[in-house]
Amino acid sequence: MVQRLTYRRQCRYNTKSNKQRIVKTPGGKLTFQAVKKASKGPKCGDCGKALIGLPRLRPMEYRRLKNREKRVSRAYGGSRCAKCVRTRIVRAFLIEEQKCVKQVLAEKLSAAKEPKSKTKKSK
Numbered sequence: 063m064v065q066r067l068t069y070r071r072q073c074r075y076n077t078k079s080n081k082q083r084i085v086k087t088p089g090g091k092l093t094f095q096a097v098k099k100a101s102k103g104p105k106c107g108d109c110g111k112a113l114i115g116l117p118r119l120r121p122m123e124y125r126r127l128k129n130r131e132k133r134v135s136r137a138y139g140g141s142r143c144a145k146c147v148r149t150r151i152v153r154a155f156l157i158e159e160q161k162c163v164k165q166v167l168a169e170k171l172s173a174a175k176e177p178k179s180k181t182k183k184s185k
Contacts, residue, residue, distance in 0.1 A: 065092045106143040113143060 070093070073080045082094040103118035105111065115134045117127075124132060133140030138147050 067092060067094050070094055071096065104140065106146055107141050108146040109143060111143055113140070116140065 067082075067084065069080070069082065071080065079099065081097045081099075083097050084092055085095045086092055099120060101118045101120050104113045104116050106113055113134075117131070119127070136144065136147065138150075142150075
């Protein structure tokens with residue numbers, strides 16, 4: 063016959079936070095062992111993929127970690143994945159390049175207009 067088990071903690075209901083595992087003790091008795099909630103782990107803020115190199119812990123356990131364990135040694139280390147950081151850098155570079163190109167084109171246009179206006183004034 064199967065042995066009956068009772069919860070070892072104060073919560074008497076089968077809730078999300080009160081999950082149990084049946085374990086056999088060395089004495090041959092069956093007892094309940096409390097199971098911690100599995101964590102989802104940190105995700106990238108842009109694309110939503112799991113971040114590599116960071117532990118998958120519960121929020122309270124993250125607070126106990128040192129700063130070097132909470133992030134990766136890179137810009138946007140603990141919050142964005144490497145691919146998203148790369149796209150951000152490339153996007154910023156291309157925007158700056160576009161500004162430079164606009165400025166050069168504006169200078170060319172203004173340089174092209176000035177000689178024409180000088181010739182008109184001389185007539």
